[in-house]
Amino acid sequence: MPKMKTKSSAKKRFKLTGSGKIKRKHAFKSHILTKKSKKRKLKLTHSGLVHKADKMNVLKMLKLK
Template sequence: MPKMKTKSGAKKRFKLTGSGKLKRKHAYKSHILTKKGTKQKRNLTYWGTVAKSDEKNVKLMLNMK
């Protein structure tokens, strides 16, 4: 049986913390930044955590059981 491959898009977007949670970046920080306020852009800089309802799907994409 062949090896299970990790979804390459998921491995670029998610990281695992030491306590086992999944970290993710915020959306809306890549372009058209002139319309957005400084406070909004600063708050989008920090990492967020993946919601509990989405964790199972993300772990499947990353081949974590």
């Protein structure tokens, strides 16, 4: 039986924390930044956590569950 492969898109976008939560980056920070306020861009810089409703889907993509 071949090895289980993780989704390449998921391994680039998500990281596991020590407590088992999943870190993610915010979207809408890559281009067209001139019309966005400084406050909005600053908030998008910081990473967030994946919502518990989406956690199992992300873990499946990472082949951890």
